Amino acid sequence: MKKGSELDGCKKQQILAIRKGKTMMNTFTLVELVKKYGSKAQKESLKKKGNLSGKEFILLCKTVYTEWESFTVEGRGSKRIITCYGKRQKKLERVDNRSKNGQGQLVGEFELNSLVVNYLIQKDNKVKPMSLNMWLTELEIVDRKLIGALYGSRIGHLEDVQKEFGKVHKEYNKADNDIEMLDEFIQVSLKSLKSNLVSVFNKLVKAKVIIHQKEVWGCTLHNNHRELKQKEIKEIASLRRTLLNAYALTGRDLFMTRMKEVKAFRDEFAKRLQQELGLKYYYDAHFCVIQDSDLGVNEYLERLKQNGELDFTFGLTEASAYSMVRVYKDKHSERSLKLSKEREKNTTNRSDSDRVKSLKTLKQYAPMWEVLLQYFRCTDNIKINPPNI
Known part of the structure; x- marks a missing residue:
């Protein structure tokens, strides 16, 4: 021996x-x-x-x-x-x-681990700090159609969704405030995807696969992106805290984008951010690299993979990476739809807008969520079927 x-x-x-x-x-x-x-x-x-x-x-x-x-x-x-x-x-x-026997694990964790590692390899381990939205776009997990709806006009998207939903739900009566449902879908979907991505970054760090660093960056009035200084970060935090108090809001209230106090807060915050710091906006930027090793990247990753501390693969072809993206999106969307059905049952949530409450009462909240998943190309797996009436 x-x-x-x-x-x-x-x-x-x-x-x-x-x-x-x-x-x-x-x-x-x-x-x-x-x-x-x-x-x-x-x-x-x-x-x-x-x-x-x-x-x-x-x-x-x-x-x-x-x-x-x-x-x-x-x-x-x-x-x-x-x-x-x-x-x-x-x-x-x-x-x-396993204390929870599998509970609490991320949906599609293997795929997301592998996609992050593969992306860093494809970029020769030279990736600039990016916002989570940009990471999701680069990994092709989020379609640019959804990002366009996040930052641009949503009227065209709303009309298309209303048309598609009306085809499969004959009892649906469209309303101008359906935009509130569209807003909720965008915010909830991106929040979930970004949370999963951060969790994967942390797990890859723990398994000694990558080095991950979070920085605060800002976009200047001249559209230049740069890391903010510690003094600037403190000034932004102070300004945000002051305005939240002025409008009697908490950080969680900002999710209710249709609330008039939230709109007023956002308008003044953006205005003063430009006037006092010369910034259009700021964001958390995430920097990742595969850890260095004398073995070389492939040999190092193979050894980590053999250790079995984290479930991932690497060396994906373009076709296999595309397939893995589809698998991850389908898994996440199935989970998203399941959660929407649970939320539909809660018709007394005080943070819901009037239209969201109405759709829940009419049992049209989850069905519309299903249409939105398809419309924004979050999945190809879910098949839209008319309800049994």
């Missing part, structure tokens, strides 16, 4: 082979071990790739441990030799250390 042999991400096990009354041992090649203890998925993976990923091997070893007291691993990859010691008289139950 080689000194310091390891389990490729599993806990290192240094053992004595001789124990009183328990000297049974057995040696397996990787193929033999998978054949005896592997799951159907692990057997298929080995047959297809001739090897197991780090995460797959870790899961296999957890199964082995339920029948053997200890084991060692020699060699690497498909040439690994696994020696098991001390056959248990009674098989152990698999220990599941």
